Amino acid sequence: MEQKKQKEVMEVCLLAGKMLLENGAETYRVEDTMLRIANAFGMTKCDSFVVPTGIIFSIHSDEQEKTKLVRVSNRTTDLLKITNVNKVSRSISEGRLSVKEAYDALQEIEAKKVTFSVTTQLLAASLSSGCFVIMFLGGWKDFIPAVIAGGLGFLGFLFFNWLVNVKFVSEFLAAVIIGVVSYILVHIGFGQELDKIIIGSVMPLVPGLLLTNAVRDLMAGHLVSGISKGADAFLTAFAIGGGIAIVLTLL
Incomplete structure (x- = not known):
């Protein structure tokens, strides 16, 4: 059960970080947001390493260590998506979203095409x-x-x-x-x-x-x-x- 939760939390963190990085957020904002989300879900021993072309995120526990890499190829500027991801992050920190609800909310933000014509x-x-x-x-x-x-x-x-x-x-x-x-x-x-x-x-x-x-x-x-x-x-x-x-x- 603990391993399953770790995997779900990692997916939420990586999806949030990926969207922030793809849409023009600063590196320290990406890392900070991912760590805050993980800590809000009880994963206090985490490490994140972010560069413009990829994200490495690790969750440590007594049982095992999970690490995953996400490649980021396309980068643009979309401050609205960054704002929406930050809103989800704050909701997670305040305990108003479960892991599944947070992941669904982030997927919904990612699916929206809000670019101007x-x-x-x-x-x-x-x-x-x-x-x-x-x-x-x-x-x-x-x-x-x-x-x-x-x-x-x-x-x-x-x-x-x-x-x-x-x-x-x-x-x-x-x-x-x-x-x-x-x-x-x-x-x-x-x-x-x-x-x-x-x-x-x-x-x-x-x-x-x-x-x-x-x-x-x-x-x-x-x-x-x-x-x-x-x-x-x-x-x-x-x-x-x-x-x-x-x-x-x-x-």
Whole structure:
């Protein structure tokens, strides 16, 4: 009976940790949540090791030790799922959910597809590009050009990411599109400051949350995760910068 409970608790912990890691949570938050869930169910001797690509979780007892590895391949940003997992974790800590109820609640959260539509994402990326131009002290005459360039660049990112499913390539080609469109708009007199338009248009592609999490993980002592996320953010920045540099060099 004790072994069965250990297995069920481990499955709950790993499912919660996997969803947190996949949707943009910090490494220390993932480990802390898993340990809190296990402790709430009476498993006080536990260890968790989390890196951006996987989770190792162990439960120790006098009878035996259970360890399981979960591989994490896809990572995105979904703060709503993180919030919902945290709600389930708090309910477990307060003793309001059994192991089975917690597992069912987590599975329900995982099954929900709450991502915004392509139209909504495109509209948000376009408007934010124009707003970033104003924030970076650009003129209002560059607002619409930035909206156009940012929207087309983000649309290109979504298309290439669906086509090749390689983030670096998608971001590089999206930056090329932004550079070409911005140059054309300024060349025909529709825009004025090329640098402001480009800077505003690439902002929806900038890995701000990833970079923030990398710094927070490093400050929390998670060196492997912090360096890994920092390298990921650097590759994204390199892809964006490389795409823009090639366009400006050739044109």
